[in-house]
Amino acid sequence: MEFLTFSPEIHCFSELLDCSDGDEEEILEFGDDLQLNPFDGLPYSSRYYKLMKERQELPVWKVKYTFMESLLHNQIVIVSGDAKTGKSSQIPQWCAEYCLSASYRHGVVVCTQVHKQTAVWLALRAADEMDVSLGHEVGYFVPFESCCSTETILRYCTDDMLQREMMSAPLLNSYGVIILDDVHERTVPTDVLLGILKDVLISRPELRLVILTAPHMSIKLQNYCGSVPFIRVESKHHAEVVYSCSIQENHFLSALRLLFEIHHSKEKGDIVIFLACEQEIEKAYQIIKQEQANLNPDLGELIPVPLYPTKRDLIPKPNQDKQKCYKKYRRKVLLTTSFGESLIWIKNVTFVIDVGVERRKVYNPRIRADSVITQPISKSQEEMHKQILGMSSSGKLFCLYPEEFTHKEMKPDLPAKIQESNLTSMVLFLKRMDIAGLGHCDFLSRPAPESLMQALEDLDYLAALDNDGNLSEFGIIMSEFPLDPQLSKSILASCEFDCVDEMLTIAAMVTAPNCFLHAPPGTEEIALTCWRKFSHPAGDHFTLINVFNAFREAAADSTNQYYSNEKWCRDYFLSCSALRMAEIIRAELVEIMKRIELPISEPDFGSQENVLNIKKALLSGYFMHVARDVDGSGNYLMLAHRQVAQLDPFSSYCNSRRIPEWVLFHEFSILEDNSIRVVSEISPDLFMKLTPQYYFSNLPPSESKDILQEAINHLSPVSAMKEEQKTNSDNTENEKYHQPPTEQRCIIQ
Structure with missing residues (x-):
């Protein structure tokens, strides 16, 4: 097995585990046998x-x-x-x-x-x-x-x-x-x-x-x-728990302040900090790296190790060489969230700092988006944070909240994720398993009926179900891809519109982590200037293709691929590991296409016809993700509900200061500032040509719907008839999808 290469910034496995010195390894004498x-x-x-x-x-x-x-x-x-x-x-x-x-x-x-x-x-x-x-x-x-x-x-x-x-x-x-x-x-x-x-x-x-x-x-x-x-x-040791006298006004700063106090105390041992969210992990990592220069060298070096529970990124591999011996004391600081305890594998953790709150995503099926809620962790999570110290006889857990907070505010357990997640992929899998007679699932916790119905409705719109609510042949092909069903649908549609090569790149880039890095303070304008070189007037999906193609060209031009890619990405404020992950994902998608014998068109990126075809493929899967700027200032109203959002700061439209009226977006998240991410401009005419008629008819009344209805009325009778046939058929080989759904179409097995 040939291992991948990784960014030197990522701490490798040998640093996360306490390994033996190697030279002092015990040599045993064996007999003849x-x-x-x-x-x-x-x-x-x-x-x-x-x-x-x-x-x-x-x-x-x-x-x-x-x-x-x-x-x-x-x-x-x-x-x-x-x-x-x-x-x-x-x-x-x-x-x-x-x-x-x-x-x-x-x-x-x-x-x-x-x-x-x-x-x-x-x-x-x-x-x-x-x-x-x-x-x-x-x-x-x-x-x-x-x-x-x-x-x-x-x-x-x-x-x-x-x-x-x-x-x-x-x-x-x-x-x-x-x-x-x-x-x-x-x-x-x-x-x-x-x-x-x-x-x-x-x-x-x-x-x-x-x-x-x-x-x-x-x-x-x-x-x-x-x-x-x-x-x-049961574990051997029980940790000493130290509670705060009161609730901290700023749990993040309190956690970092306590970290530096422990470090200055000269007590040995690695530290784990349970933060509220992954954004705080990144922020803490940067602060610790910056403060390192101001610390007394005699105290030793602080090594921040970010552990992201949900980040789709490359995994660090171990060094094959023996671990280096460092003269200076090195203390590791593991930064994770309340769901990251299973990521912690080092043995000599002596201190755990727990902020006691978490920000987690909860899916709202009515608006097809994640809401981010901040709430106390559960009592079971607090108990597991204590157990991180199970290998240490002198470990301490510092809770940045009073003991009474545990009894009054913390629930025994949090809801299962099946009760808080988008279930469309899960239902697609169960429908696939139903073909083998294993579609029945005895759930440990029953999913919310509203989420199941929304998942069935979405699969129905995507033509993944037949009139009996079973998985269609088209749905079977969609289930072959390890992607969101909407993205799978766009890939399949790209076969019809001759833009498979470009659509595979888009799928890989939106599945990999965000390739645009947060620029260090004082370099924001430089980063925007660099990113402007990749901007495509058609939108963010096309900008991602430009970034990916430029990354590949930079690698092809170099004799030393690893260091060239790293330097090139640093110069353009891009994440090298995210782009390498996109390469891996794309290669896997190409293999799946070959295995199920789907055609892969030749690349034609840059032509007007290709741009239009990519938009058609995207709309075939993401017609439920369309919004309109209602006031000319970037306030986008979702077509399917009354939520308003702004463009994500990383959008190329923010960089170019152009605000398109109608957009298709990859995802929408309700955060402190509602935002739509990965956005590309579309036209009402194109939307009506690619959207199933029964989805459009189910949209709530709105000014945006009236504008779209006018787009239909302006079509010529012959054109309108063709587009209606087109709209009602996501696959010309599956004519059973042409019939509009009835109330009983979606059946939960």
Whole structure:
């Protein structure tokens, strides 16, 4: 497996874990008969025995015999454990031993993770502890990256990747043990897997399901699964908790102030700060880097490590060289949110700072947008933050709120994400699984009926459902793409409009992290000048194509690709890792297109016809994301509801100070300042040509709708007839979509 290269700013895995010095590694003397590793048939290394001693000190090791007995005689085993007890690293290895004892006749082991960073880190750790090669006996597969082979017997993956694997192998016949980790995080894919696997277990009596969770989920899972073995693992140490005397006026500044006080106290140990949102992670990272120059060098160096729970970015890989020895003390400061505790893998965390509040997105199906709410964390989250210190006998948790705040303001648990998320992709997956007879999902927490109906309605508008509410052939093709259904629809429409090459680039760029970096203070105008070179008059989608193409050209012109790309991106205030991720995503999408035998047109970016075709493809998927400037000053009113938003500051229209009247946007978020992101200009005529007539008829009355109706009236009778046929058909091969829907068209299975 050839690893990718990464930005030197990203801390690599060897810095996040406490590794041995290497030179002091214990050398064991063996007799004539060397003990062989049963997984690869090679003699164990001395490092294996060293790590085995450390593994046996983990709290989870005490329950190994009980776990193995339970796994042998039961289909489902629940393991409830505190954080940092070793359950995520050790139990998958024990399951591999179980499958080895059965000669893999029932399959191998797969372990799901919520975060892709965790899946990669655990695979690295398991390969090291099992004394095997990463990518061979142990591997991982995460979105847009795989490090597995036919020899892999233990696979770590993200929960959404296992879900996608079920589409082609509904019964997951290649696996003998399936482990769902971090079930307490209640992500949508994990909840769906839990519900569907109950039916898979009935079809495959030999299959084993292991559920790993935090203690607060134990009773709910026992009630859900019935009479199954339950194993409890407790940590060794209990942290000292220090509460604040009052609520902090500014929790962010209070957290940073406390960080520097701890550092000046000269007490050793790494620090974890749980902040309210990912924007605060970035802000704290920049402040710590800036303040480093003003700190007393005798105190040592502060190393800020941002850990983003939701960021789609490249994953740092380990250095192959031995870790350098530093004369100066280096203290790591891990910055994350309340949902990032599973990302923390360093051993010597001595201090945890918890701000006690979080900002999280809650999806509103009525306006098809995320709202961001600020509220106290839950009691279960606070308890898990304490457990980060489970490996330290002298750790302290500093809560920036009084103890009474815990009892009065904090809820026991937060709602499951399935009750707060856009469910369109989930419903598309369940409809796909229904083809294999596994569409029924016994939800641990029932989704909101309004969200399910909105998801069904959206899929119906996108022609993914037939008149009976089942998945259409067109919907089956859409489900093949690991993208939002609207983006998948735009890609399929681009096949008709001969702009596949450009649409794949757009899809990759909007799926990858934002490529435009926040310019340091004092350089904002320079950054705007640089970005202006990429601006396209047609809009942001086209500007993203220019950025991507320029990035590729810069790489092609260089003899030293890594450093050239890094420097080029720095010069233009762009994120190199985001653009590399876009390259990876695009390559994956091209492979999917080839696999399902869809045509890929030749690039033709720049011509007027190509620009028009790209807009047609975009509107085919995003006709529900259209807004109109109602007053000429950039106040955009959503066509489908009465929400008003402004252009995102990164929009090329803000840079050029031009305000188009009608726009199509990629996403809308209700934040402190409502904004629409990735925006391109369209015309009312074009909108009416590409929008399903039954979607338009369902729009609420408004001045914007009247303007669009006038656009229809101005069409000639012959043209109007053609456009009506066009509007009612998203795919000329699927004439069943031409009929308008009835009230009973969408049926929840």
